[in-house]
Amino acid sequence: MNLLNKPIHILGAGGIGAAVGWALARAGYTVVLIDSHPNKISEGKKNGVTVVGIGTQAVPFMAFDEWIAPNEGFILLCTKTYNNPEILTRLPEDAFLVPIQNGFDAALERRHHACEGIASFVSECLRGRAETRITRPGTLHIGARRSVTAWEWDEIASLAKALAKTKLFPVELVKDIQPYKATKLMYNAAISPLAAVAGLDNGALLTDLLAKKLFFGMLYENYAILKHAHIKLARIGPFHPDTVSYILRMTALSKLMAIFFRPSLRGTYCSMAPDISVDYCRTEIEAYNGYLIQLAGNFPCPLNRAVLALFERIASENLKPHRKYLQYLVDSLPEGVLLDSSRR
Ligand SMILES: NC(=O)C1=CN([C@@H]2O[C@H](COP(=O)(O)OP(=O)(O)OC[C@H]3O[C@@H](n4cnc5c(N)ncnc54)[C@H](OP(=O)(O)O)[C@@H]3O)[C@@H](O)[C@H]2O)C=CC1
Numbered sequence: 001m002n003l004l005n006k007p008i009h010i011l012g013a014g015g016i017g018a019a020v021g022w023a024l025a026r027a028g029y030t031v032v033l034i035d036s037h038p039n040k041i042s043e044g045k046k047n048g049v050t051v052v053g054i055g056t057q058a059v060p061f062m063a064f065d066e067w068i069a070p071n072e073g074f075i076l077l078c079t080k081t082y083n084n085p086e087i088l089t090r091l092p093e094d095a096f097l098v099p100i101q102n103g104f105d106a107a108l109e110r111r112h113h114a115c116e117g118i119a120s121f122v123s124e125c126l127r128g129r130a131e132t133r134i135t136r137p138g139t140l141h142i143g144a145r146r147s148v149t150a151w152e153w154d155e156i157a158s159l160a161k162a163l164a165k166t167k168l169f170p171v172e173l174v175k176d177i178q179p180y181k182a183t184k185l186m187y188n189a190a191i192s193p194l195a196a197v198a199g200l201d202n203g204a205l206l207t208d209l210l211a212k213k214l215f216f217g218m219l220y221e222n223y224a225i226l227k228h229a230h231i232k233l234a235r236i237g238p239f240h241p242d243t244v245s246y247i248l249r250m251t252a253l254s255k256l257m258a259i260f261f262r263p264s265l266r267g268t269y270c271s272m273a274p275d276i277s278v279d280y281c282r283t284e285i286e287a288y289n290g291y292l293i294q295l296a297g298n299f300p301c302p303l304n305r306a307v308l309a310l311f312e313r314i315a316s317e318n319l320k321p322h323r324k325y326l327q328y329l330v331d332s333l334p335e336g337v338l339l340d341s342s343r344r
């Protein structure tokens with residue numbers, strides 16, 4: 001049986017779900033987009049999904065409240081991890097679930113699903129709109145997250161092939177997705193909280209001196225935690241994380257790297273930013289920095305702890321993003337944590 005002969009259900013018609021749904025529908029697959037935002041659902045039903053600058057594609061939309069999980073076929077999970085609890089209770093045990101999410105959600109991990117996707121393209125879908133804009137090109141890695149049967153592998157490979165057909169983003173099929181997921185976390189857990197809490201563009205993490213110091217410090221700490229836990233890492237982008245960590249230890253080289261990477265971060269979307277800039281704060285911080293702290297155990301992770309504590313404060317006091325929180329973070333760190341890279 002090929003699962004692609006059944007409708008592909010995509011939960012969450014946001015930056016990732018709308019782009020992936022668009023690509024599959026345009027390639028001729030039967031897709032259903034399920035979302036919880038009334039305006040997005042009515043706009044999607046009326047006009048379909050638009051990828052800005054590329055085109056509009058008709059795709060059936062459905063409200064999550066009315067959704068019944070199908071018995072067969074792929075279910076792509078493209079919501080934020082904080083929406084997982086309500087979704088997981090509605091999924092049958094044997095659903096062929098394929099999450100495309102950042103971070104590690106403990107409840108999701110326990111499902112022991114076969115396949116996962118890691119998106120390195122960046123796509124911005126405004127809240128309540130069935131329209132997304134790809135703000136940075138990048139690969140979608142698709143692969144197995146545990147040992148799989150021959151049938152499961154064939155399904156994973158056919159999904160990757162289907163996703164690649166329209167060439168909206170490059171797709172790479174990989175045997176083991178875990179090193180890609182861990183590497184993406186190394187980057188996300190540095191970029192997202194800093195840009196979101198300071199209200200800065202991702203690119204400013206390489207121009208604003210204080211932001212850059214914290215950004216490089218977090219990248220290095222995240223790498224050290226993952227290495228200490230013996231987690232395998234993979235190359236996403238031009239360098240393997242081992243090379244990134246080497247560069248971070250060399251002051252002159254890291255200055256050069258900042259200049260080199262600036263254009264690729266400038267003007268890109270940060271998916272955590274809208275989660276604290278509206279009248280509530282609900283973020284994926286637990287699945288990013290919370291997970292890294294758990295993984296670290298007794299291994300020192302002062303930056304991640306400071307970031308998590310700040311986010312708890314932002315949420316409980318309903319604070320708005322501001323650059324002053326970068327200084328707040330620095331002040332809350334034990335002395336000597338943000339060493340010059342040459343002293344690491
Ligand atoms: N955007 C990006 O460029 C990237 C995102 N990621 C990751 O991908 C995941 C998705 O992010 P992103 O696409 O940005 O998210 P978005 O916020 O753009 O989209 C999520 C959508 O899911 C909807 N939703 C909420 N609850 C449910 C539910 N129970 N059932 C169905 N839909 C629901 C949301 O509605 P409402 O707005 O009403 O909550 C929203 O429309 C995250 O883990 C993110 O970290 C990874 C790489 C890049």
Ligand SMILES: CC(C)(CO)C(=O)C(=O)O
Pocket residue numbers: 102122187188191192202268269270271272
């Ligand atoms: C752009 C980037 C890397 C920022 O963390 C991202 O993946 C996201 O916002 O979801």
